[in-house]
Structures are given as structure tokens and as C-alpha cells.
Amino acid sequence: MSDPLRLMFAPTNVPARDMAFELRVLEAVERRRFRKQMALYLMVAMAILGGSVFLTPLLGSVLTLPALPVFLSVIGVLPGLFIAGRQILSSSKLRRPT
Amino acid sequence: MNPTRNAQARDGSEAAFASLVAAHQQAVRQFLRRLAANPADADDLAQEAFVTAWEQIDRLKPGVSFRTFVCGIAWKKAQNDRRRVRRAESRDGAWLSLRSEAETPTHETRLSLDKAMQSLPLDMRAVISLCVAEDYSHAEAARILGLPLGTVKSHSQRGRARLCELLGVEP
Structure with a gap:
């Protein structure tokens, strides 16, 4: 038995696929994602800046050491060595015969 | 319902x-077009609902379909929009009351379906949109609208009776 009231509700003219609308939604999602990431980066940058400003007087005696650049350059090289080591290990694994 | 796709979306795909x-x-757009004042507003609300669904996708529980989840968000957006429209109307009301009686439109003798729907309360209109105009079950409508099942059933019954009365249809 058909429902007379239901029959009065004509289907709205919304197509099953609407690329324009889908694109609009995905664009809005990307915009929101970008905004959230920018807010996060800004927050981290502010935290680092605030932390360094706060820590500078406490680390005053260390920062005035004449040999500090030597230590910093050594410390700065360490991540590079770590990454290079990983690359060498992974490439040697690839070349190893099975 | 596609649980794999829901899980993939939850994982950030x-x-x-x-x-x-x-x-x-x-x-979602069909549901909102029956609640909002015009199709453009409905599409804006639908877009907002999908963006919010993307933000809150980790709240999508395993047993719940994405349609129910996003329609629930769309319903909240429609309610907020309705409140905004009401505030604007009450603001404009003061100005409209200054206009002469002759300028206000006369009542139409016959109500169209859209106008009949507009005369229903928003909750009731949402229930009718889901359960009469579309094929949602009472349980799914209750989950979307955040209403008790009994309330949805009574809204459906009363709304149907009211529409039939306004439109002159045999119930």
C-alpha cells in the first residue's frame, strides 16, 4: 500500500554524485587541516622561543664558555651521522643476496 | 555501512x-534541504557538517554508520542555524512592526507542502524528513536527532497527522 503523504514528497534535485560539492568539501577539509597545522607549528615555535628566553639566564654560565662552539658543532653533527648510518644499513640490507 | 572504509578514514586516509x-x-543534503530556508544554506550547512565529521572522525563508533554520524552533526548545525535565523528575525521584527498593516502579506488559502513543513516545529520537521520523506527507521532517526525513540514515534505520528490536515490528504 502506498503512503499518500510520502508520495507528496518529491525527491529533491540532489544528484547521487556531485563532483562540485565533493570538491568543495574536500577543499574545506584541506583548508581546515592547513590552519590546524599552522596553529600547531606556531604554538611549538612560541614554546621554543619562550623556553629559550626563559632558559638563557639559567644557562648563562654554559653559554659564555669559550669552547661552546666546538661542543655544539660536535653535537650538531651527531644527527647527521645517525641518519647516514641508517641509510648505509638499509642500503646494505637491500643489496644482500637472499 | 562500510566498516573498512570508516576505519580507513579514522586512520587518516x-x-x-x-x-x-x-x-x-x-x-545529508536532502535532509538539510528539508530543514533549511533555502538550498544554498542547506549546502553550506552540509559542507560544514562534513568538515566537522572529518575533525571528529575518531568519535565514530564501530557499530554506527557514517550516514547516522554525519546526519547527527548536520542536525546540530541546522539547530544552531535556526537559532541564528531566529535572532536575526527578532532583530528585524522591531523594524517590521513599524511598517503599515497593508504592506504585510496576506495568508494564502492553500498551503504548499513546503509551507506546511515550515509550520511544524523543527524537531517534528526533522523526524518527518527522515522517517516519512526518506527511508530512515525510527531508531536511526532517534540516534541522529539525539531524541528518545518514543518521542520520535510521537513526532512522526503527530507531524503526519498535522501535514495531512494542512494538505487535505487522507491519513
């Missing part, structure tokens, strides 16, 4: 979320 948008945009 853009392709899975895009396919969910493609699959459910029609349902």
Missing part, C-alpha cells in the same frame, strides 16, 4: 574520507 563524502552527500 583522505581517499577513504573522499569516498564517504561521495557516498553520503546526497542523504
Whole structure:
């Protein structure tokens, strides 16, 4: 038995696929994602800046050491060595015969 | 319901979320077009609902379909929009009351379906949109609207009776 009231509700003219609308939604999602990431980066940058400003007087005696650049350059090289080591290990694994 | 696609979207897959948008945009837009004042507003609300669904996708529980989840968000957006419109109307009301009586439109003798729907309270209109105009079950409508099942059933019954009365249809 058909429902007379239901029959009065004509289907709205919304197509099953609407690329324009889908694109609009995905664009809005990307915009929101970008905004959230920018807010996060800004927050981290502010935290680092605030932390360094706060820590500078406490680390005053260390920062005035004449040999500090030597230590910093050594410390700065360490991540590079770590990454290079990983690359060498992974490439040697690839070349190893099975 | 596609649990795999829901899980992939929850894990951050853009392709899975895009396919969910493609699959459910029609349902969400149809639902909102019956609640909002015009189709453009309804589409704006639908877009906002999908963006919020993307933000809150980790709240999508395993047993719940994405359609129910996003329609629930769309319903909250429609309620907020309704409040905004009401505030604007009450602001404009003061100015309209200054106009002469002759300028205000006369009542139409016959109500169209849209006008009959507009005369229903928003909750009731939402229930009618889901359960009469579309094929949602009472349980799914209750989950979407956040109302008790009994309330949904009574809204459906009363709304149907009211519409039949306004439109002159045999119930």
C-alpha cells in the first residue's frame, strides 16, 4: 500500500554524485587541516622561543664558555651521522643476496 | 555501512574520507534541504557538517554508520542555524512592526507542502524528513536527532497527522 503523504514528497534535485560539492568539501577539509597545522607549528615555535628566553639566564654560565662552539658543532653533527648510518644499513640490507 | 572504509578514514586516509563524502552527500543534503530556508544554506550547512565529521572522525563508533554520524552533526548545525535565523528575525521584527498593516502579506488559502513543513516545529520537521520523506527507521532517526525513540514515534505520528490536515490528504 502506498503512503499518500510520502508520495507528496518529491525527491529533491540532489544528484547521487556531485563532483562540485565533493570538491568543495574536500577543499574545506584541506583548508581546515592547513590552519590546524599552522596553529600547531606556531604554538611549538612560541614554546621554543619562550623556553629559550626563559632558559638563557639559567644557562648563562654554559653559554659564555669559550669552547661552546666546538661542543655544539660536535653535537650538531651527531644527527647527521645517525641518519647516514641508517641509510648505509638499509642500503646494505637491500643489496644482500637472499 | 562500510566498516573498512570508516576505519580507513579514522586512520587518516583522505581517499577513504573522499569516498564517504561521495557516498553520503546526497542523504545529508536532502535532509538539510528539508530543514533549511533555502538550498544554498542547506549546502553550506552540509559542507560544514562534513568538515566537522572529518575533525571528529575518531568519535565514530564501530557499530554506527557514517550516514547516522554525519546526519547527527548536520542536525546540530541546522539547530544552531535556526537559532541564528531566529535572532536575526527578532532583530528585524522591531523594524517590521513599524511598517503599515497593508504592506504585510496576506495568508494564502492553500498551503504548499513546503509551507506546511515550515509550520511544524523543527524537531517534528526533522523526524518527518527522515522517517516519512526518506527511508530512515525510527531508531536511526532517534540516534541522529539525539531524541528518545518514543518521542520520535510521537513526532512522526503527530507531524503526519498535522501535514495531512494542512494538505487535505487522507491519513
